[in-house]
Amino acid sequence: MLVATALAVSAVGFFRVVWFISIGYGYAIAAMAGLLACLAGSGMSWLLATQLVVLFAYGARLGTHVLMRGGQAAYRRAAQASYGEINIGLGKIFMIWIAVSLLYVMMFSPAAFLARQPPAVPALAVAGLMLMTAGLALEAAADWQKSAAKIFASERFCDRGLFAWLRFAVHGGRPI
Numbered sequence: 001m002l003v004a005t006a007l008a009v010s011a012v013g014f015f016r017v018v019w020f021i022s023i024g025y026g027y028a029i030a031a032m033a034g035l036l037a038c039l040a041g042s043g044m045s046w047l048l049a050t051q052l053v054v055l056f057a058y059g060a061r062l063g064t065h066v067l068m069r070g071g072q073a074a075y076r077r078a079a080q081a082s083y084g085e086i087n088i089g090l091g092k093i094f095m096i097w098i099a100v101s102l103l104y105v106m107m108f109s110p111a112a113f114l115a116r117q118p119p120a121v122p123a124l125a126v127a128g129l130m131l132m133t134a135g136l137a138l139e140a141a142a143d144w145q146k147s148a149a150k151i152f153a154s155e156r157f158c159d160r161g162l163f164a165w166l167r168f169a170v171h172g173g174r175p176i
Contacts, residue, residue, distance in 0.1 A: 001035060001039070002032050002035065002036070002105045002108065002112060003101065003102065003105050005028065005031050005032050005035050006028045006031075006032060006101040006102070006104045006105050006108075007097070007098070007101045008031075009024060009027045009028040009031045010024030010025065010027075010028050010097060010100055010101050010104065011024070011097065012024045012027070013093070013096065013097055013100075014093065014097070017088070017093060017096065020096055020097060020100050021100055022063075022066045023063050023066050023067055023070075024100065025059075025062070025063075025100070025104060026058075026059045026060070026061070026062035026063025026064070026065075026066060027059060027060070027063040028059065028101070028104045029055055029056075029058060029059030029062075029104065029107070029108060030055070030056045030058075030059030030060040030063065031059070032055075032059075032104070032105070032108045032111075033052045033053075033055040033056035033059065033108075033111065034052075034056060036048075036052055036111060036112060036115055037049070037052045037056075039115070040052075040115050044115065045114075045118060047114065047118070047119070047122065047125055047126070047129070048111070048114050048115055050129055051111055051114060051129060051132070052111060054129065054132045054133055054136060055108070055111060055132075057136060058132070058136050058139075061136070061139075061140060062139075065143050069147070138162070141161075141162060142161070142162040142163065145158070145160060145161035145162055145163065146158040146161075146163060149161070149163075
């Protein structure tokens with residue numbers, strides 16, 4: 001059922017190929033989290049329930065962010081300049097669709113495994129949940145900061161907030 005869900009949701013890529021790996025990815029993760037929550041029902045552990053809430057929030061936030069960003073004129077111009085219209089043929093598009101859908105199921109599989117069997121080391125699972133939540137918060141903050149920076153300088157790369165820190169750290173502490 002997870003494969004069918006990933007295939008159905010990521011089929012949005014048939015409208016634009018890049019949507020297989022952007023909008024399709026985010027919403028596929030959210031949809032699989034919702035499906036697994038429905039299948040597990042009221043008998044799921046608090047650990048699984050929390051993991052599914054975080055996964056749903058991650059996927060829904062990412063898919064919505066990418067969808068909204070795609071509506072901005074500056075982003076569309078930059079995307080057009082970067083990769084234009086992708087014309088690769090229907091056979092290759094189907095292969096991409098199937099491959100990314102299977103990838104999304106594999107990426108989601110730890111949640112499915114948790115639904116089948118409680119973790120051997122619950123403390124490690126709790127640490128994983130904390131890391132997931134921190135990653136979600138960090139990604140959301142970075143996207144918000146970048147969107148805010150693009151309002152003032154739509155053609156310029158973002159070098160404020162988290163992006164300034166990351167660019168500084170990646171380049172060995174040297175300003176670039």
